[in-house]
Amino acid sequence: DTAVSQTPKYLVTQMGNDKSIKCEQNLGHDTMYWYKQDSKKFLKIMFSYNNKELIINETVPNRFSPKSPDKAHLNLHINSLELGDSAVYFCASSQSGVAKNIQYFGAGTRLSVL
Amino acid sequence: DAKTTQPNSMESNEEEPVHLPCNHSTISGTDYIHWYRQLPSQGPEYVIHGLTSNVNNRMASLAIAEDRKSSTLILHRATLRDAAVYYCILRDLVTQGGSEKLVFGKGTKLTVNP
Numbered sequence: 001d002t003a004v005s006q007t008p009k010y011l012v013t014q015m016g017n018d019k020s021i022k023c024e025q026n027l028g029h030d031t032m033y034w035y036k037q038d039s040k041k042f043l044k045i046m047f048s049y050n051n052k053e054l055i056i057n058e059t060v061p062n063r064f065s066p067k068s069p070d071k072a073h074l075n076l077h078i079n080s081l082e083l084g085d086s087a088v089y090f091c092a093s094s095q096s097g098v099a100k101n102i103q104y105f106g107a108g109t110r111l112s113v114l
Numbered sequence: 115d116a117k118t119t120q121p122n123s124m125e126s127n128e129e130e131p132v133h134l135p136c137n138h139s140t141i142s143g144t145d146y147i148h149w150y151r152q153l154p155s156q157g158p159e160y161v162i163h164g165l166t167s168n169v170n171n172r173m174a175s176l177a178i179a180e181d182r183k184s185s186t187l188i189l190h191r192a193t194l195r196d197a198a199v200y201y202c203i204l205r206d207l208v209t210q211g212g213s214e215k216l217v218f219g220k221g222t223k224l225t226v227n228p
Contacts, residue, residue, distance in 0.1 A: 004157075041199070
């Protein structure tokens with residue numbers, strides 16, 4: 001069983017469209033994250049949720065709206081897609097309050113905006 | 115966030131040991147040293163972490179300098195499957211609202227030759 005799963009794996013869309021990426025974790029963790037990896041391979045945090053509450057929002061445009069219906073899911077909705085949104089988006093999860101606090105990552109969603 | 119410095123790339127031969135260095139001269143007393151790696155077309159995965167003492171696990175060993183201003187990730191026998199980008203990351207013990215972001219640098223791209 002995949003611990004952190006994202007769908008879809010690939011997403012190709014036109015500029016201006018709205019799209020969503022889904023993430024689910026079956027590890028029982030209370031914290032989930034979205035990271036973005038751009039074409040230069042830099043990985044950067046976008047959001048984190050703890051127990052469905054937004055904790056980190058790293059100056060991401062308002063067009064990006066994370067939604068956490070429960071602790072096991074964190075979806076990312078993107079409005080009015082732009083060329084610069086093309087990247088690989090990674091979801092991750094971890095358990096807070098644990099010294100190790102290892103983050104487990106999904107396989108990524110490669111978004112291409114044409 | 116405290117910063118780390120790693121070589122951009124390193125090469126190794128299969129079945130030989132690999133020593134991946136990381137400098138973190140501004141490390142604070144509450145910073146753990148974490149290592150993650152990212153295999154091609156996959157999400158990052160946790161490798162090992164430590165605070166002051168050297169650490170071993172099934173994947174690797176972590177040697178931490180006495181002054182904690184540098185550390186070395188040791189892969190005892192590199193395999194082709196170890197070819198990846200290795201990230202050295204400092205993480206504060208004090209969490210913020212239950213979640214911590216990982217701040218990724220450029221990492222070291224390890225090439226393993228057959």
